Structures are given as structure tokens and as C-alpha cells.
Amino acid sequence: MQLAGKSVLVVGAGKSGQAAARFLTSQGVAVTLTDIKKLEDLKLGALNGVILSLGFYPRVSPGRWDLIVVSPGVPLDVPPVAEGRRLGIPVIGELELAWWFTRSPVVAVTGTNGKTTTTALLGELFRQAGRRTLVAGNIGVPLITEVENYGPQDVIVAEVSSFQLETTRDFRPRVAVILNLTSDHLDRHGTMEAYIEAKAAIFANQQASDWTVLNFDDPRTRALASRTRAEVIFFSRQHKLEQGVFIQDGQIMARAGGKEAAVCPVRTLSIPGAHNVENALAATAAGWVLGIGPSALGRALTSFQGVPHRLETVGWVGGVEYVNDSKATNPDAAIRALDAYAGPVVLIAGGRNKGNDFTAFMEKAREKVRVLVIIGECAAEMAAAAARAGLGEVLRAKDLPGAVQLARDAARPGEVVLLSPACASWDMFRNYEERGDLFRSLVRELANE
CATH class of the missing domain: 3.90.190.20 (Mur ligase, C-terminal domain)
Structure with a gap:
């Protein structure tokens, strides 16, 4: 969609919604930002040129808006989103909007647990390997705020949630990582099956030249291997794999693409817990398939100190x-x-x-x-x-x-x-x-x- 001259409704005035509204305005779009919360209940930054509709949702009528951008925290059954879909107006999220302007290869990380740690670790991994890297998405920096500043030689590592993924349309990461799938957000998705479907959208548009990284030890995640068109690379803390990333004699091993290497001893990881070993294995897999060598992988894994609010x-x-x-x-x-x-x-x-x-x-x-x-x-x-x-x-x-x-x-x-x-x-x-x-x-x- 050519955005210049269009009219867009952004639903949800949190961090993501404000970022989307500012970006769209900079692209010559007429933007209305709406939220059910009142002005005094929101923390709004500068929104020059944005029309505000706060404390209520405006009526969506034919021809009024060309596109609706919904924030991740907004349920998809709220009136403006439901009305827009009924009228055939495209409904996307900020992640999809950012994808339309992305020129860099994207490593997207999702799963029930470990997303933030793995995303931050991957960012450190690519930086230490000499790649100019953007770490954004659900980790706290809306992707739309920085995506235009990164080009084909750079890399974007994006933490993506089920809420963000259920409003994607064309999003296609070069590497899609699913860490694990356990019960979460059922108050929003309703069933475990619906939650898994939202997560599986991460690889919906991938092709044979892409990669999907999956947790071999988690049955729900492993089962998704048959559904992706991308090349699958498994990681496992519990099994020695013929192809993938695994542990052998206390070493993190990578074996894929006709190559095999020891990356680092498990005991040298700075982040505690078996779950963080899994996060390290997943990050190793994503870095390996994008050409990061074992020495650079090992340096990043052993120096990474973790993220705030996680152990x-x-x-x-x-x-x-x-x-x-x-x-x-x-x-x-x-x-x-x-x-x-x-x-x-x-x-x-x-x-x-x-x-x-x-x-x-x-x-x-x-x-x-x-x-x-x-x-x-x-x-x-x-x-x-x-x-x-x-x-x-x-x-x-x-x-x-x-x-x-x-x-x-x-x-x-x-x-x-x-x-x-x-x-x-x-x-x-x-x-x-x-x-x-x-x-x-x-x-x-x-x-x-």
C-alpha cells in the first residue's frame, strides 16, 4: 500500500501506537490516534499533526480510513477493529507496518518464555561479530521507530509476541525462532490451539531459503516443523542431534550446513538456569545459520550477563x-x-x-x-x-x-x-x-x- 495521502486510524495510544502514529505522519499520512482511555490516563509524547480521539472510539464508516493499525495490547474485537474488518479495511499491527519499510534481514524471536533474554543475547552476538544491529520489537523499542535507519548489510533482531503476530500479513523474517509453547495469554486467545496459531504466524510467509529455529525438547514446538516451508534447525538441551545445536560432553555444539564446531562449554555461560542454556542454544542456532563463526558465538555467549527483571x-x-x-x-x-x-x-x-x-x-x-x-x-x-x-x-x-x-x-x-x-x-x-x-x-x- 502506498501510504502518502492516505488516511489511517491507529487504535491504542501506548508506546507502540504513538510510534506508529508519528511514523505515519512523517510519511504524509493523515493519522487519527484513538484510545478508550482519557487523555489524563495516558502518557503522550509529541504527536504533531496527529488527530486525537481519546476517551471513546470513533465510528468507522466506509471511506473514512484506508488502513487501521492496532496496538498489540488492544483486543481485536474492539469496535473500530471489528467494524473495520467487516467493511474490508486492512487491519495490521505496528510490526507489520514496520515490515513494509524493512530493508535488513530480520531474526524474529517468539515463544512463551525466554524471548527477551534470547533477543538481547542475539543482539550482543551479532554486534560482537561486527554486524550493525538493531534490537527492537516487544523488547521495548517499537520497530517502526528505527527500521528505516538500517540497510541490507545490517541485521534486525526483533522480539515478537503472539499479540503482534496475529496482526501480521506479509511479515517474513529471514530466521524465525520459536523457543517454547506453554499456556499463556489464554484470557486473550481463548484456547491453547489459538495461541499456538498466533505464534505459528512467525513463519507463515517464510520460503525454502529461510530458516525456522525450533526447540526439539518441547513437543508442541517440535511439531511445528512440518508446517514451515523454511529450512528447520532444531536445538536441544536433552538430545544429541544429527543436525542442529545441542550439548555434547559439556560443550555447546553446532552441526548444520555440512559444518560442525564446538562453540563453548556450558559451564562458561554467565546467565543461570537450564532455561537459559536453552536460550543460548537457540541464539547459537540463529547466529550459525547466518554465518557467525564458533569463536564469535562463544565470545558472546560467555560474556552476556542477562537482562533486567529476569533472574x-x-x-x-x-x-x-x-x-x-x-x-x-x-x-x-x-x-x-x-x-x-x-x-x-x-x-x-x-x-x-x-x-x-x-x-x-x-x-x-x-x-x-x-x-x-x-x-x-x-x-x-x-x-x-x-x-x-x-x-x-x-x-x-x-x-x-x-x-x-x-x-x-x-x-x-x-x-x-x-x-x-x-x-x-x-x-x-x-x-x-x-x-x-x-x-x-x-x-x-x-x-x-
């Missing part, structure tokens, strides 16, 4: 380690966090449930957690799951500061106080970053007492 040690107080894992917004992510620690854990969990069952999470907690501190909207639901699992001491706090105080009082030297909520943050915070930032500041206050 981030934020302080030590009285011999107790405090770990910020606010990014764990579903039970599977929190289970992986618990598996990263051998000793007793004082766990802070809770928030807004996204349609998940806490049974397996609480069974894992029974193995690892000495004291559980619950917060948030789903406190009663999580407490009931803890009782069914036979978890020992369970405490409730009205908010995160109260939870940190209870955890401090309960923790013993040598233990870990772990914020790994297994829930979304939206009942108390704008996002998981805000939740993690508060936890970090509360721990600093404890250290200064």
Missing part, C-alpha cells in the same frame, strides 16, 4: 540474595526460575492471572520454597493451589512493599528471596518493568537500613 540479582542483605524475576509473568516462567536455584527460596508471587492454572507451579514450589508470600488480584486462587500442593508457610501481603518486608523477616542467611510472580503486573503496575524497578528500590532500602 537479576539486585542485592544481598544479611547473607540473603534478592533476585528480581518480574519478567516471569506466567507459571512456566516462574517454574524455570525456581529450577535455577538449589537452596531454599522465599518466593514472592501473585498479580493478575492470565488464564493459567497454578497447580504445577505450586507443586514445584513445594520442592523449592520454604516460605511463599502472595500478593495481588489472584491471591486467593494462588493460596488455594498452594494448599492443595501441601506447601508449608504461606503469607499474604497487601502490596509489594509489604511482601518484601515479610520476605526479609522470613529469610535466613544463605537463602534466596525471589520475586517471580507467575502473573501479569496489571492489577498493581503499568508493566512488569515498573514492578521490578520497585522491587529493586525496596531491596536497596533494606541494604541501607
Whole structure:
């Protein structure tokens, strides 16, 4: 679609929607930005030339708009999106819009857990290999804000969510990475099958010259191999593969395209936990198929220190380690966090449930957690799951500061106080970053007492 002179409705005035509106305006497009929230409830930056329709959705009528761009957090059944589709108006997301202006090869990373860590690791990997690299997407920088600044010799690493993928049309990454598929966002997608279909859109437009990187150890992810037209490269933490990236004698090995090499010892990875070994394997696979050699891969893997809010040690107080894992917004992510620690854990969990069952999470907690501190909207639901699992001491706090105080009082030297909520943050915070930032500041206050 030639955009100049067109009229576009952008639905959702968050970070992604504002970025799309600014970009479209710069392209000579007449832009209306709408959000059900009122002006005073939004954080708006400069939006020169953008028409605002806030606090209500405008009526979508034939001929009024040529295109609708919907933000990831906006459900697709809201009136302007549903009306636009009924009228045959193209509906896309910011990711698809950015793709229309992309000139660089794209490595796109999705999955239920590990997306941010793997995306950041890939960014480090390509940079250390001498490639000019943009890291953007669901990781915090809308792709549309930077995509025009990168050309064919550069590389774009994009974290993409199921919400973003369900509004793609032509999006075609050179390498598509699916890390794992476990229950998440069922409050939005309705069923696990619909959630998987949204994720599978990452390779819908790939061709034989492209690559799809899949987790061999995850049955749902492995099963997608038969559905992509791209060349599949598996990674596995548990199996030695004839072709792919795997572990052999404690070494990360890459074997594909007629070549084989040892990349680095697993023990040299700086990021903790078995799940981060999987993230490292996935990143190795994506880098390998794009020609990054084993020495450059090894340097990046061993130097990478992780990302904020994901198993981030934020302080030590009285011999107790405090770990910020606010990014764990579903039970599977929190289970992986618990598996990263051998000793007793004082766990802070809770928030807004996204349609998940806490049974397996609480069974894992029974193995690892000495004291559980619950917060948030789903406190009663999580407490009931803890009782069914036979978890020992369970405490409730009205908010995160109260939870940190209870955890401090309960923790013993040598233990870990772990914020790994297994829930979304939206009942108390704008996002998981805000939740993690508060936890970090509360721990600093404890250290200064």
C-alpha cells in the first residue's frame, strides 16, 4: 500500500501506537490516534499533526480510513477493529507496518518464555561479530521507530509476541525462532490451539531459503516443523542431534550446513538456569545459520550477563540474595526460575492471572520454597493451589512493599528471596518493568537500613 495521502486510524495510544502514529505522519499520512482511555490516563509524547480521539472510539464508516493499525495490547474485537474488518479495511499491527519499510534481514524471536533474554543475547552476538544491529520489537523499542535507519548489510533482531503476530500479513523474517509453547495469554486467545496459531504466524510467509529455529525438547514446538516451508534447525538441551545445536560432553555444539564446531562449554555461560542454556542454544542456532563463526558465538555467549527483571540479582542483605524475576509473568516462567536455584527460596508471587492454572507451579514450589508470600488480584486462587500442593508457610501481603518486608523477616542467611510472580503486573503496575524497578528500590532500602 502506498501510504502518502492516505488516511489511517491507529487504535491504542501506548508506546507502540504513538510510534506508529508519528511514523505515519512523517510519511504524509493523515493519522487519527484513538484510545478508550482519557487523555489524563495516558502518557503522550509529541504527536504533531496527529488527530486525537481519546476517551471513546470513533465510528468507522466506509471511506473514512484506508488502513487501521492496532496496538498489540488492544483486543481485536474492539469496535473500530471489528467494524473495520467487516467493511474490508486492512487491519495490521505496528510490526507489520514496520515490515513494509524493512530493508535488513530480520531474526524474529517468539515463544512463551525466554524471548527477551534470547533477543538481547542475539543482539550482543551479532554486534560482537561486527554486524550493525538493531534490537527492537516487544523488547521495548517499537520497530517502526528505527527500521528505516538500517540497510541490507545490517541485521534486525526483533522480539515478537503472539499479540503482534496475529496482526501480521506479509511479515517474513529471514530466521524465525520459536523457543517454547506453554499456556499463556489464554484470557486473550481463548484456547491453547489459538495461541499456538498466533505464534505459528512467525513463519507463515517464510520460503525454502529461510530458516525456522525450533526447540526439539518441547513437543508442541517440535511439531511445528512440518508446517514451515523454511529450512528447520532444531536445538536441544536433552538430545544429541544429527543436525542442529545441542550439548555434547559439556560443550555447546553446532552441526548444520555440512559444518560442525564446538562453540563453548556450558559451564562458561554467565546467565543461570537450564532455561537459559536453552536460550543460548537457540541464539547459537540463529547466529550459525547466518554465518557467525564458533569463536564469535562463544565470545558472546560467555560474556552476556542477562537482562533486567529476569533472574537479576539486585542485592544481598544479611547473607540473603534478592533476585528480581518480574519478567516471569506466567507459571512456566516462574517454574524455570525456581529450577535455577538449589537452596531454599522465599518466593514472592501473585498479580493478575492470565488464564493459567497454578497447580504445577505450586507443586514445584513445594520442592523449592520454604516460605511463599502472595500478593495481588489472584491471591486467593494462588493460596488455594498452594494448599492443595501441601506447601508449608504461606503469607499474604497487601502490596509489594509489604511482601518484601515479610520476605526479609522470613529469610535466613544463605537463602534466596525471589520475586517471580507467575502473573501479569496489571492489577498493581503499568508493566512488569515498573514492578521490578520497585522491587529493586525496596531491596536497596533494606541494604541501607
